[in-house]
Amino acid sequence: MGGVGDYNVNGNLSYVGIADGIEYIADGETLMIDDLHTDAVDGAEDMNIVGVRVVMSYGEDESGGNNPVLCPGGQDGADTISGTAMHAGFNGTAEGQNNGGGGTHDVTVEWFNSSMVGATVSGLSESEIISQIDSMGAGLGSYSAEISVDAEAGNEVSALPQCERSDDGEEVTYSVELIVFDYTIAPAFDESEL
Numbered sequence: 001m002g003g004v005g006d007y008n009v010n011g012n013l014s015y016v017g018i019a020d021g022i023e024y025i026a027d028g029e030t031l032m033i034d035d036l037h038t039d040a041v042d043g044a045e046d047m048n049i050v051g052v053r054v055v056m057s058y059g060e061d062e063s064g065g066n067n068p069v070l071c072p073g074g075q076d077g078a079d080t081i082s083g084t085a086m087h088a089g090f091n092g093t094a095e096g097q098n099n100g101g102g103g104t105h106d107v108t109v110e111w112f113n114s115s116m117v118g119a120t121v122s123g124l125s126e127s128e129i130i131s132q133i134d135s136m137g138a139g140l141g142s143y144s145a146e147i148s149v150d151a152e153a154g155n156e157v158s159a160l161p162q163c164e165r166s167d168d169g170e171e172v173t174y175s176v177e178l179i180v181f182d183y184t185i186a187p188a189f190d191e192s193e194l
Contacts, residue, residue, distance in 0.1 A: 002126040002187060009116045009129060011183030015053070016041060018143065019176040025081075026169040027151035033176060034144040041178065049139025051110035051179035052090075054083045056147060058172045059102045079170055080150040083107040087143045098170065111138055112181060120188045133183055145176050 018036050025031050033054075038044035058081050082095040085107050096105030113132035121129055151167040 001130075004123060004125045006120055006122045006188035007124070007126060007129055008120050008186050008188045009118070009133065009183060010186075011117060011133075011181055013117075014180045014182070015177040016047070016180055017175055017177050019145070020174060022171060022173045023147075024169060024171045025147060025149040027149055027167065029169065030146050030148040031172070032144070032146055033174070034142075036143040036145075036176060038140045038143075038178070044140060044178075045137075047139070047178070047180045048133075048135055048182065049178050050112040050114075050133070050135050050181045051108060051139075052085045052087050052143055053106050053108040053177050053179060054085045054145045054147070055104070055106040055175045055177065056081055056083050056096070056172055057102070057104040057174075058098055058170045060098050060167075060170070079152055079167065081105070081170060081172060082146075082148045082150070083174075084146040085109045085143075085176070086145065088138070088141060108179070110179065111135060117181070117183075122188075126185055129185055133181065139178065143176065143178075145174075147172055147174060 018041060019033055023031050038049065078097040078099045080095050080097050082093060084091060084093045087109065090109050090111050092107050092109040094105060094107035096103050112135060116129065116133055149170050151169050
């Protein structure tokens with residue numbers, strides 16, 4: 001291992017799926033995605049697992065107000081879809097909205113110093129850099145995720161009963177993925193000194 005100096009840190013992030021599906025989630029309900037474990041992933045013990053992400057996409061299934069003659073000017077309400085990813089003491093939450101149409105977002109939780117990726121790092125030894133970008137097995141073990149929906153019915157200009165809108169939830173397509181970082185560390189050379 002090299003001593004304190006300047007090092008180029010390069011590498012590639014890849015994603016390994018551990019769960020996916022399509023679920024209808026009712027308004028106010030939470031889908032629990034648990035019983036996920038790296039034991040189910042071939043070669044996981046040899047991977048530098050540095051994070052987890054939950055990717056979600058969704059549409060809009062609001063109903064009512066579909067008659068443009070009787071119910072002009074109404075629009076669908078934006079629903080909020082929240083996702084949470086958890087592993088050991090690491091967790092994160094993010095939310096997105098379909099804004100009356102479709103939407104997609106993800107929640108990412110990382111336990112490595114991603115600012116070093118593709119950078120020249122100065123003032124640290126090679127082993128100090130490794131301690132910040134190699135998970136040292138911290139990514140092994142159980143994982144879980146949650147997805148919840150807060151559905152909102154849109155508005156309607158007309159007060160006619162047949163124009164009333166309702167939104168009972170959303171269909172969410174999701175995937176839970178491990179984030180794997182394969183890296184190289186090499187001494188940085190100042191070309192002007194060559």
